[in-house]
Amino acid sequence: MNIGEAAAASGVSAKMIRYYESVGLIPAAARGENGYRVYGPRDVSTLSFIHRARRLGFSMARIERLVDLWRNQGRxxxxxxxxxxxxxxxxxxxxxxxxxxxxxxxxxxxxCHGDARPDCPILEDLAGVEMERQVTAGKLPEPNAAGLVR
CATH class of the missing domain: 1.20.5 (Single alpha-helices involved in coiled-coils or other helix-helix interfaces)
Incomplete structure (x- = not known):
């Protein structure tokens, strides 16, 4: 099957399949006479495994280790x-x-009142307005150039 068919069968986009190949998570696909990638059932199974692991939030490093363990029957x-x-x-x-x-x-x-007034505690908090007030009032030390209090 071609990359589009492998993508549809596994739930992994063609772009991600190419990425997984480029980082070595899956082996480079065989190529047909036309130069296009060709995938088999084992490739689709591996891609489905990776897709499920990504949906569970595993990192790429952990997925790589899990794929290795999955393939190793002596694990x-x-x-x-x-x-x-x-x-x-x-x-x-x-x-x-x-x-x-x-x-x-x-x-x-x-x-936040959520009306036509410009006052908005959400924006003030994001801008650090309360911190500025406390620094000005002497309740907090002056932040450094990165905005961090020493």
Whole structure:
């Protein structure tokens, strides 16, 4: 099958298939007489595996290791489990960070009148206006050139 058919069968775009080949995640495809890439069922299975792993949020490095383990029939499942458990911890941490961001934005949105007035706590927060007020009032030290408080 050609790259378009492999893309449709695996759920991975043709552009990403080319990228995965370029970084060595999948081997370079065989070429037909016309010079076009040719993919077989094993290639589509690997692409589907990668697609599923990406949808679960695994990094490219972890996917590479998982593909290697998947192909290795002598693997220890303990290594696969360890990779998954590390990823779970990272996902939970990111979920907590996202929840904190949502709470901050919810607070700012509740504080914004959302009317024709120009005052907007959301924009003020993004611009660091409150920090500037606290620096001016002497409650916070002066930030450095990068905007970071020492």
């Amino acid at each position: 220890a499942s303990a290594e696969v489990k360890a990779i998954a458990e590390d990823h779970i911890l990272e996902l939970r941490s990111r979920a907590e960070e996202l929840a904190a961001m949502a709470r901050t934005l919810e607070h700012l949105a509740r504080s």
